[in-house]
Amino acid sequence: MADDVLSHAATLSDRTIDFRRRLHRRPEIGLQLPGTQEAILTEIADLGLDVRKGTSTTSVVAVLEGASDGPTVLLRGDMDALPLTENTGLDFASEIDGTMHACGHDTHVAMLAGAARLLTDRRANIAGRVVFMFQPGEEGFHGARYMLDEGLLDATGARPSGAFALHITSTFASGTINTRPGPLLASADTIRLTVQGKGGHASAPHYANDPIPVACEIVIALQTMVTRRIDIFDPAVVTIAHVTAGTTDNVIPPTAELEGTIRTLSAETRSRVHELVRQVAEGIGAAHGMQVELEIVAGYPVTVNDGDFASSVHAIAGELLGADRSSVMKTPIMGAEDWSYVLQEVPGAMAFLGACPPDLDPDTAPGNHSNLVVFDEAALATGVATYAAVALDVLGRA
Numbered sequence: 149m150a151d152d153v154l155s156h157a158a159t160l161s162d163r164t165i166d167f168r169r170r171l172h173r174r175p176e177i178g179l180q181l182p183g184t185q186e187a188i189l190t191e192i193a194d195l196g197l198d199v200r201k202g203t204s205t206t207s208v209v210a211v212l213e214g215a216s217d218g219p220t221v222l223l224r225g226d227m228d229a230l231p232l233t234e235n236t237g238l239d240f241a242s243e244i245d246g247t248m249h250a251c252g253h254d255t256h257v258a259m260l261a262g263a264a265r266l267l268t269d270r271r272a273n274i275a276g277r278v279v280f281m282f283q284p285g286e287e288g289f290h291g292a293r294y295m296l297d298e299g300l301l302d303a304t305g306a307r308p309s310g311a312f313a314l315h316i317t318s319t320f321a322s323g324t325i326n327t328r329p330g331p332l333l334a335s336a337d338t339i340r341l342t343v344q345g346k347g348g349h350a351s352a353p354h355y356a357n358d359p360i361p362v363a364c365e366i367v368i369a370l371q372t373m374v375t376r377r378i379d380i381f382d383p384a385v386v387t388i389a390h391v392t393a394g395t396t397d398n399v400i401p402p403t404a405e406l407e408g409t410i411r412t413l414s415a416e417t418r419s420r421v422h423e424l425v426r427q428v429a430e431g432i433g434a435a436h437g438m439q440v441e442l443e444i445v446a447g448y449p450v451t452v453n454d455g456d457f458a459s460s461v462h463a464i465a466g467e468l469l470g471a472d473r474s475s476v477m478k479t480p481i482m483g484a485e486d487w488s489y490v491l492q493e494v495p496g497a498m499a500f501l502g503a504c505p506p507d508l509d510p511d512t513a514p515g516n517h518s519n520l521v522v523f524d525e526a527a528l529a530t531g532v533a534t535y536a537a538v539a540l541d542v543l544g545r546a
């Protein structure tokens with residue numbers, strides 16, 4: 149079966165690459181991606197799927213009904229681009245200024261459409277249903293959340309028994325599948341903090357209440373908090389990345405502002421860090437007679453792969469591509485994904501599809517979100533085959 153799926157995907161390769169390039173030329177950002185939605189609807193129009201458009205976003209949910217009854221499996225491709233100007237020199241580079249498919253979501257859409265075509269070709273042998281989730285707004289817009297709220301998991305009347313997503317990356321060797329059981333990606337929350345002091349003349353700080361040294365103390369103390377109070381085996385990253393205070397050399401400003409990010413790999417450490425950031429910031433403020441206003445804006449939760457599901461993805465990819473092209477990652481990556489919302493509801497996994505161009509080194513190639521990132525399109529057939537093979541495995545398990 150495995151060889152067969154890969155060669156089947158290879159026959160769709162030109163079509164997949166052509167669709168990907170059309171998407172790449174016309175990237176869109178956020179939750180409303182009308183052009184991308186239209187392109188998807190056209191690309192899958194001849195497949196006879198049950199297609200529904202999102203109401204609050206431009207999502208597309210397409211359901212393939214197998215020839216006989218069986219379980220439901222969910223496959224996802226995200227659709228959105230990023231606000232940066234492409235500088236790759238590709239002949240199908242972005243035609244929209246300041247917008248680029250720099251995270252490869254164009255390849256995800258094209259591969260998911262390819263998998264829909266491959267599985268539709270095999271409809272006669274499919275027992276169950278496949279839900280194709282085309283999702284806008286992954287890059288910080290919580291697009292998956294909107295789709296869940298609109299009933300994504302009830303698209304076939306039966307909850308999916310498995311869910312799978314791929315993410316392409318230029319920092320793994322082309323044509324490899326890389327995943328791991330348990331946490332794959334971090335939670336990502338935003339810290340916004342204002343130290344309320346009292347302004348005055350820089351020569352007479354005792355008449356003012358200077359928020360700058362207090363803000364500095366908070367920045368340092370947060371790092372001490374992370375190393376002294378968080379279990380090193382359930383780690384956290386706290387980075388203050390934006391500091392604003394003052395206007396000139398001889399004026400003490402009334403306030404100082406800090407912004408940063410919190411990354412963790414478990415729900416427990418995530419809430420512990422929230423609590424400790426507050427304790428440290430407000431405590432240091434109080435020690436110097438100042439109020440600290442703190443807001444922690446919740447971003448994506450931890451992306452946790454189901455252990456058994458991730459192990460079968462690893463095994464399936466090994467069978468499909470050869471054992472040397474399927475890897476278990478030693479560590480998670482501290483980026484974040486809203487696929488995490490789906491994995492909170494359904495046992496499933498995400499895997500990284502390596503797509504480093506053959507003339508570059510995965511360790512030094514421009515990475516996802518770079519204006520220079522290039523993906524090896526030869527890997528797209530691997531992605532199509534992996535989506536399809538994982539779906540067939542879930543359906544065959546029932």
Ligand code: NI
Pocket residue numbers: 251252253286315
């Ligand atoms: Ni991405």
